[in-house]
Amino acid sequence: MREILIVGGGYAGFYTAWGLEKKLRRGEARVTVVDPRPYMTYQPFLPEVVAGSIEARHAAVSLRRHLHRTRLIAGTVTDIRNAEHTVTVRPADGPDHQLTYDILVVTAGAVTRTLPIPGVGEEAFGLKHVEEAVAIRDRLLTSFDRAAALPHGPERRKLLTVTFVGGGFSGVEGFGELLSLATALVGRYPELGADELQFHLIEARGRILPEVGDRPGEWVVRTLEKRGARVHLNTQLVSAEHGHVVLSSGEEFETGLLVWSAGNASNPVVRNHTDLPVDERGLLTVRADLRVGTETAPVENVWAAGDDASVPDLAVHRPGAHTVPNAQHAVRQGKRLAKNILATLRGRDTRDYVHHSLGVVATLGLGRGIFQYRRLVIKGFPAWLMHRGYHVLAVPTWERKVRVLAVWATAVLYGRDIVSLASVQQPREAFVSHGNPRRGEKSVDATEAKRAGVKRAA
Structure with missing residues (x-):
């Protein structure tokens, strides 16, 4: 064999x-x-x-x-x-x-292509694996909870600032979807205003989405900016130490979430x-x-x-x-x-790989997308539907297709799930800090249990 x-x-x-x-x-x-x-x-x-x-x-x-x-x-x-x-x-x-x-x-x-930029290795998330996508979402949701408890000021502004580096497909799609989530979240936080959100997309080239034409790419930039985002073209990230972003254009700001999606290696x-x-x-x-x-x-x-x-x-x-x-x-x-x-x-001849592109399609957030096949360009809601339709057909196995469709159908009725599970990244924290006291110390629960025992004996 x-x-x-x-x-x-x-x-x-x-x-x-x-x-x-x-x-x-x-x-x-x-x-x-x-x-x-x-x-x-x-x-x-x-x-x-x-x-x-x-x-x-x-x-x-x-x-x-x-x-x-x-x-x-x-x-x-x-x-x-x-x-x-x-x-x-x-x-x-x-x-x-x-x-x-x-x-x-x-x-x-x-693998994700990284550059030796100060702060990126310590602060940034990638966007290539499921774990990274979950962590990005949980970081944003947790930042909203923290910001809502703070007064107006630099720390609150930092928590509500998101920065993506890289204007390729993964970067633009992740940026657009996270912007859509953040915009929807504001309505559930009366303490926060939509004008407090700051979303920055940094791209070293003079355009984003190189797989689509120049005019569709320009339309995507205009669409993102109309939704309150800042798109920095012909701009490079110089430093991001401790969340302090420095750009090659000279602009500086604080960011609570930094996502690196600047290509593959x-x-x-x-x-x-x-x-x-x-x-x-x-x-x-x-x-x-x-x-x-x-x-x-x-x-x-x-x-x-x-x-x-x-x-x-x-x-x-x-x-x-x-x-x-x-x-x-x-x-x-x-x-x-x-x-x-x-x-x-089996001793037969092989065949060459030939595939004619079916076009490119990208999501830019809930209900927004863009599709291009040669000179045909479709924008907005129809393109977003095409994106979902294509990928639910492309994901392997009927089991996964049904699960994805079920989640989308539930979201139509009840909206997005906005629960943060950031605590799962430190699953033992509650157990260690409350249920496992140091030698010579008694936990609050143990003290309460002893008092309850004394009362019952009395």
Whole structure:
């Protein structure tokens, strides 16, 4: 039995394993997926998790629930040595160990691109995983509670200030959804006014949403500004120490929430810890059929797809063009990858990956969106409906589709859920501070219990 090892359980890795499970014959090959998380994150839903429009768990697809015949290993691949056909795995517990393979699939995905800006490492949240989206939402809700108890002043103003760095799709969608949530929250806090909210979007380039045209991008900026936001174009973040934001334009302000969404970088294991061929961006060199290598020098039995692979884009008919790193490509590359691996196992020819874009669609907050397909541009509520419709169809498995639709239907009747669960990030705090007194001390509960016992005895 041949060993197929998949590094990464994201879009491309999940769909590769899922496709292989459905088509592999008994005893033909064994599939193993290595990933530190037990689920695939459906990242297009993260902005709606931020806004509370989707339950956090519904944006995650359990690997064990849907990959029934795949061996799943919880760990991080730290090194790939194709010359020895081995990868090094670092589990959450225990020592590193090696796995061997006959066929390797690298779908490790990209990581958040960070810059050495003072304060970012200590203050900022990313927006790439479910945990980060939940933390951003809880931070905003907690800030509202704290601000409502404070008088007007610098501390209250800081709590009600939100800053996003990065004007790509994830940044703009997260920014728009959080702005929508904050605007709706003001109505539930009579102590606060809408004019106290300060939302800043910082983008180093002269435009946001590079995937859409110039005019639609300008429309998005105008729409956000009409809703009270500030969009800083051609501006860089210089410092964010202790929440004090300094911009390259010279402007300075305090922020209570800082979100970093300024692009992706290649996965460190692909960029620095492999003997496979990579390009100048640190991405794996991949042929059109998703085999690692070049047309003249393919690497036998090694495949790659997704954000850490430089896949030729045959749909644009432009020499040197590569597919953009988004979910639309990663899902379809995973499906093609499974078919090509099966073809090689059975002595058939592989097929090149070709996908013509279906257009781009983005949510800008509840009831607001934008869609573009070539010259066709749709704005506002219809585009928002298209966004929800497309992604509920695209999220894998009917089980997840039904759960998401149920939450949306409930929100129509009762609105968003605005409960903050920030305390779950320190689940033992109440137990330690109240129920477990230091030696020589008595807890309040223990003292009360003793008094009650004396009264009963009397």
